[in-house]
Amino acid sequence: MGSILYICICNAVTEREVYAAIDAGATTVKALNRQLGVGAECGACVGCAKACLSNKQTATTSPSQHIFPIAQQDIGMTLR
Numbered sequence: 280m281g282s283i284l285y286i287c288i289c290n291a292v293t294e295r296e297v298y299a300a301i302d303a304g305a306t307t308v309k310a311l312n313r314q315l316g317v318g319a320e321c322g323a324c325v326g327c328a329k330a331c332l333s334n335k336q337t338a339t340t341s342p343s344q345h346i347f348p349i350a351q352q353d354i355g356m357t358l359r
């Protein structure tokens with residue numbers, strides 16, 4: 280089983296969902312917030328969301344360097 284990387288723990292938003300939203304036209308954290316709920320709770324993920332946006336724009340570094348490296352099985356017990 281592959282791991283799923285979460286950008287937003289509070290809303291269980293994955294890296295894949297964030298990049299899909301960016302590919303669909305999201306260009307700001309506010310847009311990611313409206314579409315996915317990123318940053319709507321504790322705000323700890325805002326920096327990671329910004330890094331994803333920046334990485335997508337520059338496409339020079341790995342986005343996984345900036346996100347929470349938590350596997351799905353690790354977080355499954357802490358989510359609602």
Ligand code: FES
Nearest residue numbers: 287289320321324
């Ligand atoms: S980690 Fe995204 S709002 Fe808390």
